[in-house]
Amino acid sequence: MRFLILALVLGASLGAQVPFERILKAEAEPHNWLTYSGNYSSHRHSPLKLINRDNVGGLKALWTYQINTLHKFETTPIVVDGVMYISEPPSDVTALDTRTGRPLWEYRRKLPKDIPVCCGEVNRGVAVLGDTVYIGTLDAHLVALDAKSGLVRWDVEVEDYTVGQSVTVAPLAVKDKIVVGIAGGEYGVRGFLDAYDAKTGERAWRFWTVPGPGEPGNETWAGDSWKRGAATTWVTGSYDPDLNLVYWGTGNPGPDWNGEVREGDNLYSDSLIALDADSGKLKWYFQFTPHDVHDWDATEVPVLIDGTVRGQKRKLVLFANRNAFYYVLDRETGEFLLGKPYAKQTWAKGLDDSGRPMRLPNTAPTLEGTLVYPAVPGATNWFSPSYSPADHLFYVNVTEMGHIYHMGEAIFKAGSRYSAGGARRIPGEEPYAEIRAFVPETAELKWAFRLQRPPRAGLLSTAGGLVFGCSAEGDFFALDSQSGKPLWRFQTGGGMYSNPMSFAVDGKQRIAIAAGHGLYVFGLGE
């Protein structure tokens, strides 16, 4: 009888539909995790509070799912009614039973051997819409899988992988479309953001993040440098249903460290772009780092909140940028409201009234090397920050580290690296990091939790008064969301390159994190 009940429940789960309206109201079903950052506002916050600051000390590992590759495991799981959908590197998908961690189906993609990628054969997760699971692949395809079986519904080419373009980003399902970005900023590609019809795979729109001749912004690229301008879109953005705008960060201009071959501001590299979700038309943009020569992609997660700035209620977007400045923008217009350094930086005197950096002299890379803060990986990076509506605090992993930047020769050959320089460590420097909690509208620091070395993993806040984070040494831990005091930890024994999330099964809350080559799921002892 018990077996029958279990079987019935699972059967129902695999048949579950996830229409757009469910993702829109993700907070109403906190036992699920329906989109990459938990909701369209990218709060990476769980309203669940069964695990809380009073009982988190009893958290235990309940199951682990091991992957069979040695690539970095960057996935954020999606959970729908008892089934977890994860991507596995390089471009695979597995559906897991959330009770036991046992696989229900697998999609294993055969990839060509000659895919050029800058930074590992990785994937950050899947999207779910209706009864379909969507994965972007390293050979730059977008694939739709039947959510009940993992069988392929359609498979379309996003771009030509041989020139260095790949899809590592978790797609974003918006209305009847799947929005997907591209990676390849170290290969002199021309970046874009695409949307595909969720049913057919037909491309609905493309926004070129590097404007072509005759388009506004093309004049910000010297000569034909726009053709290799990069500005890729490799981290999942956010969506405001009232404004019908998709917000997405763009990457470094190409080549990374030699700006001499691309004089100008290099729009829309290192920017936040706001696009109409139906047409892909640009509503506004804000460029954080004009003419970047340090590889400071603005591919961080834009976090949407409504808040009060200078006495006025505003729709805001928060952005902790790799360039060491924290920004608050009006998300209706892109108006700059606040910008403050949140980590050591030595490249700008500050931001002017429009938010444009006032760059200091002698900070560009040279052949001999130029010491600049922050380092290439930046004050933060692609891994997620978190916003807790319960505590009204913004949490972010902050790295304190500099680099000696080198400029190299810009020699372009399609499919080969086109980064033209590099960086090396400052002798004797011991970089460190902190998880910092800010008042979102003012960047006032509320607390900081010191980490030994800079981590490469993100944060999750919960209504239980917790912030979950990761250390570079493999610790997964919980902090008090109001004080930063550590309350619980578990040594996973592996490198952590992912973001935590939370869900519930059988009415019990779970916390999940990919660490090393395993996905760990934690709960209170049961």
Next chain:
Amino acid sequence: MRILLTLVLAAASLQAQAGRDEPIPPRPPVTPEETTAGKRLFDGHCAGCHGPEGRGAQGPNLARPSLRHAQDAQSLFLVIDLGIEGTEMPRGGQLHDLEIWKIVAYVESLGRTAPEPLPGDAERGKNLYYGKGNCAACHWLNGGGGRQGPELSGIGASRGLAYLRQSLLEPAATVPEGFLLVAAVGRDGHRIRGVRLNEDPFTIQIRDSADVIHSLRKEDLAELHRQKGESSMPPYGGVFTTAEIDDLVSFLASQRGGS
């Protein structure tokens, strides 16, 4: 044809093993301009460890006719591109292939300069190492010795002469990675000082001078001091004469093995 094919396959598999996606591009002609450009790149990227003109510092002396990890131009290219696993030599992944060839040209030119002579007598240095200096009490060398300091079995291959001399005269200036001295004071007043073996945000592992390993939780500590710039090794300038230091440097420089 079959031999050629085998050779091609062997080369391909070597590159695949080493982690390089593309074949090494053909080497451009070596010209004085190429070598000069290589020197500028070397000064920026490499001299920090290998010293000016590659005479060795924290990294090995490259001004020698043959290099341990790079017997020919192709292998030197791969060393610069991919680094050397298990050593401090990092990947040069951000360098363009043509820039790597320029550095290769410059490093090869260093091998044509006269090698720096050893300053003393290695045999006398050996006696000092095991005798008057009692260095083996703290350093592992060729299968035996102490564990407090770094292993010295391959030290001659990985460090330059000036660096070796400095390590004897000012050990605190040359503390290698992995030998940070730390002092912990427990909430009960208990004190532990030793070499940090590992540390994370919550715990620290320390080897003390009696070779006892301590695993400590930071929440149990009242104080934790990272004694950067300090070394448990005393300066040996007052122990050895200048000539004896030369002999010891020569002995250490001749240690080119390693576990």
